Amino acid sequence: MTSTGRTDGPPGPAAVGLHHLVEEQAAATPDAIAVTGPDATWTYAELDEQATRIAVGLRERGAGRGQLIGMAIERSSAAVAAILGILKTGAGYVPLDPEFPANRLSFMIEDCAPLVVVHAGADLPSVPGTAMVEFDDVLGAPGAQLETVAISPEQTAYIIYTSGSTGQPKGVEIPHRGIVDRVLWERTTYPSGPEDAVILHHALSFDVSLWEIFIPLTTGGRLVVADPLYGQDPRYLTDLVRSENVTCLAVVPALLQALLDEEPGLGDCPSLREVFSGGEVLSPALARRFLSTAKAGLHNQYGPTEYSIDTTYWDCGPLDTDAAIPIGYPRTNSLLYILDPEGKPVDDGEAGELHIAGPGLATGYLNRPELTRERFIDNPFDGGRMYRTGDIVRRREDGALDFVGRADDQVKVRGFRIELGEIERAIESIQDVEWAVLTTVGSGEDMALAAFVVPGTVNGQQVRAQLAETLPEYMIPTHVVALDRFPLGPTGKVDKSALVLPAQPVRQAKEVPRDSEEELVAGTFTEILGLPEVSADDDFFELGGNSLQALRLLNILRKKTSPDLPIAVLFETPTVAGIAAALRDVDQVPDPSAVAGQ
Numbered sequence: 001m002t003s004t005g006r007t008d009g010p011p012g013p014a015a016v017g018l019h020h021l022v023e024e025q026a027a028a029t030p031d032a033i034a035v036t037g038p039d040a041t042w043t044y045a046e047l048d049e050q051a052t053r054i055a056v057g058l059r060e061r062g063a064g065r066g067q068l069i070g071m072a073i074e075r076s077s078a079a080v081a082a083i084l085g086i087l088k089t090g091a092g093y094v095p096l097d098p099e100f101p102a103n104r105l106s107f108m109i110e111d112c113a114p115l116v117v118v119h120a121g122a123d124l125p126s127v128p129g130t131a132m133v134e135f136d137d138v139l140g141a142p143g144a145q146l147e148t149v150a151i152s153p154e155q156t157a158y159i160i161y162t163s164g165s166t167g168q169p170k171g172v173e174i175p176h177r178g179i180v181d182r183v184l185w186e187r188t189t190y191p192s193g194p195e196d197a198v199i200l201h202h203a204l205s206f207d208v209s210l211w212e213i214f215i216p217l218t219t220g221g222r223l224v225v226a227d228p229l230y231g232q233d234p235r236y237l238t239d240l241v242r243s244e245n246v247t248c249l250a251v252v253p254a255l256l257q258a259l260l261d262e263e264p265g266l267g268d269c270p271s272l273r274e275v276f277s278g279g280e281v282l283s284p285a286l287a288r289r290f291l292s293t294a295k296a297g298l299h300n301q302y303g304p305t306e307y308s309i310d311t312t313y314w315d316c317g318p319l320d321t322d323a324a325i326p327i328g329y330p331r332t333n334s335l336l337y338i339l340d341p342e343g344k345p346v347d348d349g350e351a352g353e354l355h356i357a358g359p360g361l362a363t364g365y366l367n368r369p370e371l372t373r374e375r376f377i378d379n380p381f382d383g384g385r386m387y388r389t390g391d392i393v394r395r396r397e398d399g400a401l402d403f404v405g406r407a408d409d410q411v412k413v414r415g416f417r418i419e420l421g422e423i424e425r426a427i428e429s430i431q432d433v434e435w436a437v438l439t440t441v442g443s444g445e446d447m448a449l450a451a452f453v454v455p456g457t458v459n460g461q462q463v464r465a466q467l468a469e470t471l472p473e474y475m476i477p478t479h480v481v482a483l484d485r486f487p488l489g490p491t492g493k494v495d496k497s498a499l500v501l502p503a504q505p506v507r508q509a510k511e512v513p514r515d516s517e518e519e520l521v522a523g524t525f526t527e528i529l530g531l532p533e534v535s536a537d538d539d540f541f542e543l544g545g546n547s548l549q550a551l552r553l554l555n556i557l558r559k560k561t562s563p564d565l566p567i568a569v570l571f572e573t574p575t576v577a578g579i580a581a582a583l584r585d586v587d588q589v590p591d592p593s594a595v596a597g598q
Contacts, residue, residue: 016151016153016176016180017151017155017157017176017180018087018157018176018179018180018183018214019051019084019087019088020151021180021183021214021217022047022048022214022217022218023048024218025044025219025220026044026045026047026048028220029044029194029220030043030044030048031043031044032044032194032220032222033222034046034047034217034222035047035077035080035217035222035223035225036077036222036223036224036225036244037076037077037078037080037225038076038077038225038227038228039076039077039078040076040077041077042077042081044217047077047080047084048084049142049143050078050081050085050139051081051082051084051085051088052085052088052140052144052146053085053139053140053141053142053144054081054082054084054085054086054088054118054135054138054139055086055088055089055140055146056140056144056145057085057137057138057139057140058085058086058091058118058138059089059146060140061115061116061133062115063086063089063090063091063115063116064089064090065090065091065149065150065151065152065155066091066155067089067090067091067092067114067115068091068092068093068094068112068113068114068115068156068159069086069089069091069092069093069094069114069115069116069117069118070093070094070096070109070112070114070116070117070118071083071086071093071094071095071096071118071119071204072096072098072105072118072119073098073118073120073122073135073204074098074122074228075200075201075203075204075225075226075228075231076120076225076228077225078120078135079204079225080213080223080225082118082135082138083204086118087157088146088149089149090149090150090151090155091115092155092156092157092158092159093157093158093159094108094112094114094158094159094161094171095158095160095203095205096108096109096117096124096205097203097204097472098122098123098124099203099472099473100205100472101468101469101470101471101472102124103469103470104169104470104471104472105124105125106125106127107168107169108161108169108171109124109125109127109130110127111171111366112159112171112366113129113130115131116131116132116133117131117133118133118135118138119132119133119134119135120134120135151176152176153175153176153177153180154175154176154177154363155175156173156175156176156363157175157176157178157179158174158179158210159171159172159174159366160174160205160206160207160305161205162305162417162419163410163416163417163418163419163422163475164419167421167425167426168422170365170366170368170371171365171366171367171368172305172306172365172366173362173364173365173366174207174305174308174362175362175363177359178307178359178360178361178362179210179308179309179360181308181333181358181359181360182308182309182310182360183215183218184332185331185333187215187218187219188332189313189331189332190248190274190299191219192215192216192221192248193219193220193221194219195221195247196216196219196221196222196247196248196273197216197221197222197223197244197245197246197247197248197271198215198216198221198224198246198249198250199212199224199226199240199241199244199246199249200212200213200223200226201226201231201232201237202231202250203231206415206416207305207308207309208250208278208279208415210309211276211309212250215248221247222244224240224246226240229568230567232255232551232567233554233566233567234259234261234262234551234555235555235558235563235567236567237255238262238264238265238266238268238269241269241271241272242268242269242271245271246269246272247271247272247273248272248273248275248276249272249274249275249276250275250276250277250278251275251276251277252277252279252280252414252415253277253279253280253283253286253415253444254280254414254415255414255415255551256277257286258551258552258555260286260289260290260293261552262555263559265294266290266293266294266296267293267295269294269296270295272294272295272296273297274296274297274299275290275294275296275297275298276301277299277300278301278302278303278310278415279412279414279415279416280412280413280414280415280444280447281324281403281412281443281444282300282316282325283325283444284323284324284325286444287300287316287325291316291318297315297316298315298316299313299314299315300313300314300316300325300326300327301313301314301327301328302327302328302401302403303356304356304387304389304391304417305417306356306362306375306387306389307334307356307358307360307387308360308361308362310331311330311331311334311360312328312329312330312331312334312336312401313328313329313331314326314327314328314400315328324402324403326396326400326401326402326403327393327400327401327402327403328400328401329399330358331360333358333359333360334356334357334358334360335356335357335358335381335386336354336356336401337355337356337357337379337381337386338350338351338352338353338354338355338393338395338401340352340353341353343380348395348396348397349394349395349396349397350394351392351393351394351404352392352393352394353388353389353390353391353393353407354391354392354393354401355377355379355386355387355388355389356389357379357382357385357387361376361387362376364376374388375387375388376388390407390408390410391403391404391405391406391407392405392406392407411440411447413440413447413448413449413474414447414474416474418449418474420438420439420449421438422475423436423438423449423451423467423471423475423477424436424437424438426467426470426471427451427453427463427467430463430466430467432455432457432458433453433458433463434453434454434455435453435454435486436451436452436453436454437451437452437486437494437496437499438450438451438452438477439452439496439499441478441479441501448477448478448479448546449475449476449477449478449479450477450478450479450480450481450501451463451477451479451480451481452481452482452483452486452499453481453482453483454482454483454484454486455482455483455484456482456483456484457482458480459482460479460480460481460482461480461542463477463480464476464477464480478541478544478545478546479501479544481499481501481502486499511535511537511577512535512536513535513536513576513580514536515580517580517581517583517584518536518576518577518580520557520560520561520580520583521557521576521579521580521583522534522538522576524553524556524557524560525538525540525543525545525553525576527556528545528549528552528553528556529543529544529545529549531543535576536575536576536577536580537575537576538575538576539574539575540553540570540574540575541574545574550574551567554570557579557583561583561586562583562586564586565582565583565586566582569582
């Protein structure tokens with residue numbers, strides 16, 4: 001057997017663009033609510049009109065087929081309209097997260113060379129040859145008519161930048177045929193309709209956001225846009241699920257765990273019908289906990305950005321063992337091959353590298369012809385091309401796939417796919433650093449990045465601070481360990497198995513907690529981080545805490561003190577004293593649940 005098989009799906013519109021599916025829905029249900037966001041609530045007709053005005057304004061600036069438009073707008077109703085408006089012109093859109101460091105944004109803009117970048121007051125770097133245009137200035141006149149633009153299924157619909165092993169991110173080009181095939185499969189496999197509501201809470205630079213946007217908007221459902229200030233706050237999200245009667249939710253396992261820690265949590269959300277987990281390994285313990293708490297179905301999905309969001313799916317039933325949860329079966333029209341290093345199919349039960357073929361395949365990597373040829377190779381079994389994922393899988397007797405691991409140094413942490421080499425190159429560009437090796441510590445929801453650097457005189461805090469100027473937060477190592485030399489294996493290569501975090505030394509308190517609030521916070525620090533004691537001026541993240549542990553810290557403090565403690569305090573003043581001060585002033589802090597209920 002060369003693949004897990006092909007299942008022919010329902011015939012789809014061969015030459016349709018992604019936005020056409022939304023236009024069809026707008027024509028069918030013009031007065032239904034399409035999107036509810038922190039900035040605006042629109043019916044389908046109003047959303048389509050807003051998108052048309054954006055398209056008219058962009059066409060006046062020369063936008064059309066074969067071009068790219070950058071979009072640097074935080075998560076909002078306006079961002080959704082901007083995406084649809086860009087697609088209406090025939091151009092593809094490139095999400096540019098305003099929270100990314102300026103150097104990274106500069107590289108992305110220079111690399112994709114968009115005609116314009118549409119933004120909403122973002123402080124963006126200036127790039128020669130690219131105009132930065134405010135959202136309000138793009139809008140055409142109300143009632144403006146847009147000339148119909150023919151769309152080819154091979155045209156680029158969007159480009160998502162992912163981590164690259166060369167030290168720079170790489171843009172994955174997804175054509176309309178790929179993402180339309182994905183949407184049509186979802187509508188058949190997990191039918192939804194006007195009674196459904198989906199939350200958009202992922203960053204628009206994360207391809208799961210396309211699932212969140214286009215599943216409800218192509219089936220007559222309602223898109224609920226999470227406030228950009230609280231999108232990853234578990235209490236805010238659970239409140240939003242309840243207040244907006246959300247039926248479908250996509251989460252990475254780390255966030256799912258945090259949502260289950262809430263009281264009341266997802267089990268107290270009667271409207272919730274389906275939860276889709278992806279981005280990282282879903283552990284049996286977490287799945288069992290969810291299924292015993294919530295009444296919704298749980299679905300495990302897997303796939304690289306290079307294959308239009310995801311490729312396989314598994315519907316989790318009752319779990320009575322600790323066996324790994326499969327990544328499942330191929331979605332409609334997809335061909336999966338498990339091959340050995342010589343490119344030959346392996347037998348069932350044997351591990352091999354997963355290769356993917358089918359209509360969901362990306363065009364390739366923007367401006368990276370050599371890398372495209374390396375990863376998108378000829379398919380000797382069925383013709384055309386297939387993608388080498390670098391993921392090692394094993395096919396079970398029932399045909400489902402088990403995920404085994406990676407064949408290279410690419411990892412997924414908190415749902416983000418990361419090339420360890422990119423971070424290593426960034427660290428080695430820092431003055432005084434001679435060599436850096438990245439590994440991961442922990443597993444599943446507790447996985448974190450650890451950087452080991454030479455020489456031993458390197459200051460770990462300074463390394464993290466300098467990385468924050470060029471890398472997004474999720475790529476900054478939780479741990480930085482300076483060594484005099486790297487341990488070597490028998491072949492002379494670095495022995496990564498010998499790279500372990502040093503034991504935490506007994507800490508000498510510099511400023512002991514001074515009141516009950518500081519004592520409570522300090523005690524919670526020690527509980528989560530496993531330290532014997534902490535000082536009032538100790539920083540949670542400098543002590544080794546990661547974002548997932550920060551959510552646990554927030555949940556514990558909310559349960560013990562006030563449910564109104566905001567998530568922002570963990571990142572603005574993450575010291576014992578800073579968080580304790582926020583507890584004293586909590587009545588003056590905006591309440592995320594109030595935002596969720598608006």
